[in-house]
Amino acid sequence: MDSSRGSRMQNRNGYRETADDALVSLCQQGDQSAFDELMRRHQMSAMKVAVSIVRDRQDAEDEVQNAFWKAYEHINQFQRDAKFSTWLTRIVVNQCLMRLRQVRRARFAYIDDAQGEDLAAADLKDVRPTPENLLGVSEVAEVLELEIKRTPPLLRNVFLLRDVENKPMPEVAEKLGISVAAAKSRLLRARAELRNRMRRHYGEMGPATLMG
Numbered sequence: 001m002d003s004s005r006g007s008r009m010q011n012r013n014g015y016r017e018t019a020d021d022a023l024v025s026l027c028q029q030g031d032q033s034a035f036d037e038l039m040r041r042h043q044m045s046a047m048k049v050a051v052s053i054v055r056d057r058q059d060a061e062d063e064v065q066n067a068f069w070k071a072y073e074h075i076n077q078f079q080r081d082a083k084f085s086t087w088l089t090r091i092v093v094n095q096c097l098m099r100l101r102q103v104r105r106a107r108f109a110y111i112d113d114a115q116g117e118d119l120a121a122a123d124l125k126d127v128r129p130t131p132e133n134l135l136g137v138s139e140v141a142e143v144l145e146l147e148i149k150r151t152p153p154l155l156r157n158v159f160l161l162r163d164v165e166n167k168p169m170p171e172v173a174e175k176l177g178i179s180v181a182a183a184k185s186r187l188l189r190a191r192a193e194l195r196n197r198m199r200r201h202y203g204e205m206g207p208a209t210l211m212g
Contacts (some may be wrong), residue, residue: 053096147197155190
């Protein structure tokens, strides 16, 4: 075992006795293994919150991962006026609520006020994709495929296994020869890398500029 790997393992083991605030400070200084420990420590409580809102374990797992990604991306904005667990919980709740809103929009078309009218006869919004939408989706897919290929293998492999092949995290971790916590942390970085790459093409609005 090389010295750098041994040092990382020693850090991860030592962090089990480190307070959250200290781990956040280390993470803000660029210590990735400190964030791995925060993820391991708060994974179960975050899942309980997410499941209580979305009522679906797979959806809850996805939103917890999205919440961890956002926490990692904005860790430097974390203020000590609240506990890290409280801050993370707010992010999880927001992610789950956004998912519920997206699901509702996908299932129901908007109907104008139809008091006194036969709702069955109300016209529903045409949600079929337009030719412009389809062209936008096709272009985004091509750009995304190109940027995935340009992503470093360390991040690309975990993204392909989880987000493209939809394999469960334990299987992803086993295939990569790493822990589940490390695989989840690597997936967060992979998503952040791809999001930044897509922003270079489409700006802050991302691919939505072509598919709105």
